[in-house]
Amino acid sequence: MKIATWNVNSFKVRLPHVLDWLATTQADVLCLQETKMEDKVFPYAELLAAGYHAVHNGQKTYNGVAILSRSEMTDVHLDIPDFADTQKRVIAATVDGVRIVCGYMPNGQAVGSEKYAYKLQWYAAxxxxxxxxxxxxxxxALLGDFNIAPEDRDVHDPAAWKDQILCSEAERAALRQLQALGLADAFRLFDQPEKIFSWWDYRQMGFRLNRGLRIDHILLTPALASLCRTCVIDKAPRKLERPSDHAPVIAEL
Known part of the structure; x- marks a missing residue:
């Protein structure tokens, strides 16, 4: 099974990129974040024509998550139970015996802000x-845009990002607490080259200069981590015209 995650930063804009990428990679499951559309306009028909079932939890303009699967999905669940939140950030479904959870974790805006407090509360929930x-x-498997770079090696300039949003100690501690449930970072199960990132700012030639962060992750329970054979970040879609600022992350089980 090949599973992947990709923050597409507007599915309306990036749909052709996603369809081409699916045709090339033949991923079995793809989790999307920042679809930025309501369920009623989600392109279910186009995806089904391409061979993918889809479930979506969306809203207009912001947020939005989806799971695309070549197999039919069961036990679909939206949002975090017992956590009051109007933002559409979580969707889960079972695919061929694997529980897939897709999340678009809050950005947090700035350390110490109200949105930062919300982010930490959201992670706890x-x-x-x-x-x-x-x-x-x-x-x-938990897949998504986590909006946290776990370690300094996941940051192009650790000194510049020290104690900043996405890299603060409280955020990293929240991620470690989540991983303490037994969730392994699939990317770090393998030896990886240095300075491999999944997000680059559109500004100041961020991608061209590889000024990025690794904030998109696939976390696996022990039963799946033992089956994981590869995990890579595919930078090719970031080179396309009108790309998302994120690249897909792919794991093979």
Whole structure:
């Protein structure tokens, strides 16, 4: 099974890129973030014509998550239970016996802001819920845009980003607490080249100069981590015309 995650930063704009990428990679499951559209305008028909079932949890202009799968999905769930939130950031479904959870984690805006506090509260709520999900689904994968660079090696300039949003200690601690549920970072299961990132700012030639961060992740329970054979970041779509500022992350189980 080949599973992937990609923040497309507007699915309306990036749909041709996604269809071409799926045809090339033949991914079995693709999790999308920042679809930025309501369910009623989501391109279910186009995806089905390409061989993919889809479930979506969206809203106009902001946020939005989806799971695309070549197999039919069951037990679809939206949002984090018992956490009041109008932002559409989570969707989960079971695919061929694997529980897929797709998340678009809050950015946090700036350390110390209200949005930063919301981000930490959101992560705590996600962790509580996933503890229950993992107990019910030992074969679980959490994929998405986490908006956290786990370590300094995931940052192009650690000194410049020190204590800044996406790299602050409280954010990294929240991610470590989530991983303490037994979730392994699929990318770090393997030796990787240095300075491999998944997001680059559109401004100041961020991609051309490789001034990026690794903030898109695939986390696996032990039952899946033991089956993981590769995990890579595909930079090719970032080179296209009108690209997302994120690149897909792919793991093979």
């Amino acid at each position: 996600l962790t509580r819920w996933l503890q229950q999900e993992i107990a019910q689904h030992p074969r679980l």
